[in-house]
Amino acid sequence: MSRRSPGGKGESPAPTRRGFLVGAGGAIAGAGLAGGAEAATATTPVATRREPFRGRHQAGILTPQQAHSYFLAFDLTTAKRDEVVTLLRSWTEAAARMAGGETAAALGDDRSAAPGDSGEALDLPPSRLTLTFGFGAGLFTKGGKDRYGLAAQRPTALVDLPRFNGDQLVEAQTGGDLSLQACAEDPQVAFHAARQLARLAYGVAQVRWAQSGFLSATPGGGTPRNLMGFRDGTQVPEKLDEVVWVASEGPAWMRNGSYLVARRIRISLEHWDRSELDFQEEVVGRHKYSGAPLGKKNERDPLDLDRTDADGNPVIPETAHVRLAAAESNGGAQIFRRGYSYNDGVNFTAERWPPWRQGMMYDAGLFFVAYQRDPRTAFIPIFEKMSRFDMMNQYVTHVGGGLFACPGGVAAGEFIGQRLFDSV
């Protein structure tokens, strides 16, 4: 096959992504690019806004949710600690560039080399891209082996998740040594960023599983609805910093970090859609259209778990989703949820419910993402109970996911996780 260079004749030197945007997008793109994240205001078009990559905490955790998410879990394939460090260095550099609206690397002028960026985001603005990194248990020990001399630094909070009631986790969609979540207002920007980072991992880490998701913002800023048609996310912990961020409890490298629990939750939408409105609301514990707790008028009305009806039955059933998830039902335990709906087409499934129909069913539902300071006192006890009693379980199946330790944010000159590698 020819490797001639017919292209060289007509083409100018390789451009930068910013150059493209100033040229193509004019004023719109320029607004966000000139000022950076600091200058972005509520009137700046959302696509042109940038989220700062460096800071005390990683972006993409308490960052207001973007419309699209692409999550990758990786298996490390190298035996060499240095190669892991080099990977994290290169990820940090590329992530900072892309969050700023640049290509992952300079495109370069060498026409006989593969470009430093695959190019599909060249004309697209930063789109509030965030890239959030996590470490799975396998970075520390795998098969009983201390692969990279990091075993002593494995946080006790980075447990092996127990098997919960009803779990049907598919091995190929579960776990991983490293996690990466790319979130952006544009699906092409999110996938582009993850793809560039995956490419930097060739020979060192291999993609294990991937999951894309979306979240449709409601005009006026209301709570978005999930695929069950209910408002999802009304209840947000009050003291978010205390719920989410690791503080002095250690290990030191996890300070200002958080633990991410991901669960791929398939929802039997066909079954849900045929359920009575009354029953849907009992399952959730809220009114479908207003989002109010059962028996209340407004979405923001407080949950009253003690209220009973004329027959003495609780207005919010004992096994309603909101009751079991509430902090009051869990000794104050809380998580911060940052999930996305997912929609992966259809595949052959047998329904778990009369009339036990078999056929092609939606592989769609919720890519549940939750952050917390310690999963042992948050997701695990909360879900341990929910997995047994939540009425919603007849509609949902957990089919994949993982637990990842997301280190604190990256300071200038640092690479992601550097404090871990410096500590041993």
Next chain:
Amino acid sequence: MSRRSPGGKGESPAPTRRGFLVGAGGAIAGAGLAGGAEAATATTPVATRREPFRGRHQAGILTPQQAHSYFLAFDLTTAKRDEVVTLLRSWTEAAARMAGGETAAALGDDRSAAPGDSGEALDLPPSRLTLTFGFGAGLFTKGGKDRYGLAAQRPTALVDLPRFNGDQLVEAQTGGDLSLQACAEDPQVAFHAARQLARLAYGVAQVRWAQSGFLSATPGGGTPRNLMGFRDGTQVPEKLDEVVWVASEGPAWMRNGSYLVARRIRISLEHWDRSELDFQEEVVGRHKYSGAPLGKKNERDPLDLDRTDADGNPVIPETAHVRLAAAESNGGAQIFRRGYSYNDGVNFTAERWPPWRQGMMYDAGLFFVAYQRDPRTAFIPIFEKMSRFDMMNQYVTHVGGGLFACPGGVAAGEFIGQRLFDSV
């Protein structure tokens, strides 16, 4: 399980979707809803715009492309012609409602029944939703059987697609008796609409395969880039009406309709990303960054297929994608492309190229959608040649798709395809 009605107490009567939007979205949502499609202008926020459902042609064919697509193919499971008619009637009614920003059906006040709409688009504006319907060969004959008395009306243009060189079509992602494409600016609006229609088909038609896609608009309106990083869609036929719409050639019920070819084209992105820029450009026949034909400066510069370099070699290689796809190379044959990128995670794949790496690879690429007046003189001869000679074939694999006859648009009081059923 309890069927009590605790919810009835606190909740107002079932709302309408428009009611939600006027309440929640205020001025933004109101703009589009008050005026309808006619009143929408370039300054109306795109999400609030409506596309007219009824008209001479179906919407979603020459309609400017929306950002998201969800495609469903169905197998008819009923033996009764009446049930097919009833389905198409109900699809038409629900589609018209949803394109107008309404729920698929009134939600209803019966709390002990399943709601008439799953509800996840209640707070979302119309988002330029279009719903485009197509008929596969199986509606006319299947297994040699005239299932619904329509065999005589099968268009001769609705052929069984030949097997093309390199085809690796997966049966479960290919074909179908009916097709439905929902396109919208919001993925939740598109999926919502398709889901409501699939629900109306329970017992009559069963989803066979599904495919979601996205297309990221470039600020300033430039040609979007595909996942190969190249601008895709520069070349649009000049006489679109002649290329796309069936005229007097018959059958009569197809007048103002078009034939849809869908192909799920997986791209080996890992392989592409490691290919030299020079070679990528030779494969495509265009410069990557500018989009200009090889040897030219600007995207809109005309293709000069006769031009040779100093050595007498063609500047645009004989096997370049753009050369083989050009009307000049196909005796004037043309198609109108309306494709979307797709991104369905990763799965285990063996690379077809040195170093023949095996592992988890992106299941991502192009959901190619093309419209034409007759596939026998458009897609089939064009792709027959491309499937043998296009250099791009070393990167792409066709793994699914179908051919569907999309009838003309729906007039007031009509249902989709009514002229077919009225004709026999």
